[in-house]
Amino acid sequence: MKEATMKAGKTYQRTEYPRPQFQRDAWMNLNGKWKFAFDDENKGEQGRWFDQYTYPSEIIVPFTYETKASGIGEEAFHPYVWYSRTFLIPEEEIGKRTVLRFQASDYITKVWVNGSYIGQHTGGNAAFSFDITKAVDSASENELTVKVEDSQSCVQPRGKQRWINENFGCWYVQNTGIWQTVWLEFLEENSLDHVKITPKVDSNSVVFDYTLHGELPRNSRLETVISFNGKQVKQFTTVLDRSTFHLEVDLAADIHEWKVLHWSPEHPNLYDVKFRLYVDDVLKDEVDSYFGMRKISIKDGKVLLNNVPIYQKLLLDQGYWPDTMLTPPSDEAILEDIDKTLAMGYNGVRKHQKIEDDRFLYWCDKKGLLVWSEMAATYEFSDQAVENFTKEWLDIVQQHYNHPSIITWVPFNESWGVPHIFKDKQQQAFTESIYYLTKSLDAERPVIVNDGWEHTVSDIIALHDYEESGKTLYERYKDMDAILQNKIPHNNHRYAFAEGYQYKGQPIMLTEYGGIAFKDESGWGYGNQVSTEEEFLKRYKETTDAIKAIPEISGYCYTQTTDVQQEINGLLKENREPKIAMEKIKQVNDAT
Incomplete structure (x- = not known):
């Protein structure tokens, strides 16, 4: 047996409460x-x-x-x-x-x-x-x-x-x-296992689905207190006769002239909730949580946030750090990534091939950063792969459901794990089953099936294209009908739809592009590497402006936030040092 040896280096500690969406003192x-x-x-x-x-x-x-x-x-x-x-x-x-x-x-x-x-x-x-x-x-x-x-x-x-x-x-x-x-x-023997919280923006209400542990004694009651900025909004008590139950609560109150405060990137308003379980008037469990009043919907080929179209400017974020890899080293490190993403003019991230730490999602909820939550892929298709993927994906959707920052589920990316989806009916059926299973747990959020390549059923058509010429990129997509009808591949080698599927008016986004790297023999980026900041900004502006100029496209996702090991196409180095002045990136993103 090979022995591991401790190496001296910087000491990292993770001391924060790991699940702030459902927090206890004990x-x-x-x-x-x-x-x-x-x-x-x-x-x-x-x-x-x-x-x-x-x-x-x-x-x-x-x-x-x-x-x-x-x-x-x-x-x-x-x-x-x-x-x-x-x-x-x-x-x-x-x-x-x-x-x-x-x-x-x-x-x-x-x-x-x-x-x-x-x-x-x-x-x-x-x-x-x-x-x-x-x-x-x-x-x-x-x-x-x-x-x-x-x-x-x-x-x-x-x-x-x-x-x-x-x-x-x-x-x-x-x-x-x-x-x-x-x-x-x-x-205690009687406690809260889980509370699913669903905001209903159109009715100014919020739905709580409670699940409790243990056989409840007859004199059991659950108290729910909703507050905003320390001011009580609602309080109600439920006498319990079963371990699962469902309540919808009118949230309208005089805390604001509009009665209800919505969550958005500009105004990430969060309501605090305290759950208290009593048996014979003795407190048995107390949990702190929160929720955001926000609605994600799709209409007329646009993604709507709280019934208003939102143009999404996302960064592909793989969530790696040089000393800790997939594990965030601290809350401060999480906040640095979020703050720099916002400082560069992005309003969200596509968490690529990673289910992120709950602390990251908590700070996205607090800061107003939109999140596309993407599952880690398998790379073969088999009965065992289907079983492994499905069981874990369903757990993840349920565990992260309450985070208002998550606005899109992405179970599949670029045909990974379903390599023959273009023609294979069995692989197509698998992606459809995951789509509908996800919808059965979460009717609110869009689900993207096969982000980037051949879509089956999907609420958003998400295309990937690393073309480095802005002019060529614009020319390729200005005839969007040809791409959506599968007459031509959208990126010279992949079609937008699997065989047997067709466009049904969904929003269209370019969810991977760019990937520009500076000249460096130690790693790679997409396309030709650049030598200067001016060369980088010229290419970034031309490709981003080309995407914005295509009316059918309602958002983009640039690759990527940071360098990751041998992939050196980040806007930030692995140590989070900006390669380009962040305000210059922001100017391009903010330009109309």
Whole structure:
């Protein structure tokens, strides 16, 4: 077995509450130093490493062993990794349920507590949890052991993680093991599991769908208090006779002359909500949440925000950092990316091939940055790939549903995982099933099926084109009918629709273009590399202006926010240093 060694370097800590959309006071952060081991020969379970084992190294969670921030920084692939640490139950939490939560761990995560097997979870992007109450000892230290199994398989959703031993094209170092916050929550037997919050802008109302845990005693009630900027808007109490129920609440109040405050990029107004569960007048659970009153709809070939057309100016954002890779190093790092995106004149991001940290989405909610949430792709089509993808995607849609900043779901990109979708009826059927499943959970947001290439059913037609000549780009798209009728490929090699599908009046956006890189032998960009700021700005302005000049196109997404490993076409370097004066980018984006 190869041993990992701790390397000295900058210390990163993730101490923030990991799920601000559903926040409690009683929690324990398990990030930080854990014992660690590679298990390349997969001997750990047979050798009972969860029971008695001397781990040879340490790691800083939640950073994967491939990152510098983990203290290891080894990029070679290891399929089995083990973690271990101890924890004490706080005295004030003794007698409550103990729930172990992972915000994300890639890919198969198995858990033991004090040598007892708890369970496993499959998937690298969704959050999951285990009730470990029966396994913990409230009077002494508890040993928590985690094994994570990963692979280079293309049937697991892997996004931009490479599946060979070296980086290639736009695929990067793999992401193995725990990569988001691990934490404990302490709950009474009766508690809130989840509240789905749906704003109804047209009726000035909000819908709450509550799910509670445990068999509810007869004298149970749930209090919901809605406020804005500390001023109470509504308060109501529900006597409980079942564990799931649905309520629609009139939100109109005298806090504003228009009675209701909407959420938008210009005015990211958020209502605060407090949920209190009582049994026999004793408080059993208290959760803080929030929501934004905003509506996404489509009419006459336009995307509407709160019933008004919105021209989307997005950045392709892959969410990588040099020392921490896919894991944001801190709230400050998240805010820097958001603030610089806004400073360059963009109103949103397309989170490319990554389900982002809840803290990122929280700050987008607060700052008013629009988000397209895109699933990590598989790269083969098979029954196993369909099952892996579908299970995890449904979890993600439900977990991130309440974030007002998310305005579009993107389950598929550029035929990845469905390589023969142009003609293959089975692959087409798979994308249709994901579209309708997503709509069954979320009737409000647009769903894009196969962003960039051959669409099947899709609420937006999203095209990719890295043409570097603005004039050529304009000439190509000014005859939009030919593209939409599949008479010509929109980017010289891909058609807008799969066979058997046709344009039905959806909004059209150019959701990847640009990718301009400065001359540098260490990496690549799209098209010819440029030498000067003037050359960059000329090409950026000409291509962006060409897109704006095409009336059928209602938005664009430039590639990309930052350099990522060998892909050096970011507006910012990996360390977030701007390559071009940000105000000059903003001038182009703001120009009409």
